[in-house]
Amino acid sequence: MDSVINLEDFPHGLPEEMEEYLGIEQDSEENKKKPITPKVLVEDCFAISVGSFGRYLLKPIMGQAKQGTAYIWRRFDEKKIEFQVKFGDKPSIEIRYKARGHHLTQDIKLSLGFTPFGVRPYLVCWLCGHRGKLYLKPNAHYWACRGCNGLTYDLQTYKKTTVIGFLRYKLYRFFKLNLMKLAVKRIDYAGKYTRKARAVMAFAKNVR
Numbered sequence: 001m002d003s004v005i006n007l008e009d010f011p012h013g014l015p016e017e018m019e020e021y022l023g024i025e026q027d028s029e030e031n032k033k034k035p036i037t038p039k040v041l042v043e044d045c046f047a048i049s050v051g052s053f054g055r056y057l058l059k060p061i062m063g064q065a066k067q068g069t070a071y072i073w074r075r076f077d078e079k080k081i082e083f084q085v086k087f088g089d090k091p092s093i094e095i096r097y098k099a100r101g102h103h104l105t106q107d108i109k110l111s112l113g114f115t116p117f118g119v120r121p122y123l124v125c126w127l128c129g130h131r132g133k134l135y136l137k138p139n140a141h142y143w144a145c146r147g148c149n150g151l152t153y154d155l156q157t158y159k160k161t162t163v164i165g166f167l168r169y170k171l172y173r174f175f176k177l178n179l180m181k182l183a184v185k186r187i188d189y190a191g192k193y194t195r196k197a198r199a200v201m202a203f204a205k206n207v208r
């Protein structure tokens with residue numbers, strides 16, 4: 001009774017009863033139905049902050065609100081953004097850019113933060129009011145914050161659905177099976193079979 005169970009005997013994975021015995025949780029019906037939507041990474045998006053449009057954004061030049069062109073980089077490609085600061089009831093920055101083949105305009109509100117060094121403007125997300133960086137997803141038309149875009153950083157992608165998660169799951173299964181083999185062996189050496197050990201052996205015999 002050297003080897004009770006060989007992994008090679010189960011090329012299509014373990015039978016359900018055995019998984020149950022081993023305490024391997026089955027994927028629930030609920031989970032199986034959920035579509036797996038791949039997360040979009042921050043690194044896949046263009047990102048802008050107030051700093052993207054140069055310094056002293058709120059300072060008029062010769063009485064005119066600041067305007068110009070900014071170039072935003074994402075990996076190996078760049079996006080040209082023309083901008084125009086607007087003073088009204090509330091300051092905003094209007095940006096013009098190309099996305100998905102369209103020439104688009106987005107008016108982004110500016111929120112003022114007061115620091116010891118003066119007033120600092122921030123870009124405001126039009127969907128939630130969050131102030132800070134805004135991102136343009138690969139298939140999106142408009143810019144929004146990280147939260148509203150559901151963006152994740154590369155390192156956070158470490159779930160079951162990833163390759164690493166899948167390998168960990170496989171390893172766990174393999175490990176469990178070997179632990180069980182060991183346990184059964186020990187029982188065998190002691191010369192006595194517990195009910196569980198007998199069940200495992202009977203099961204393995206049936207499968208073969």
Ligand SMILES: [Zn+2]
Nearest residue numbers: 125128145148
């Ligand atoms: Zn937002």
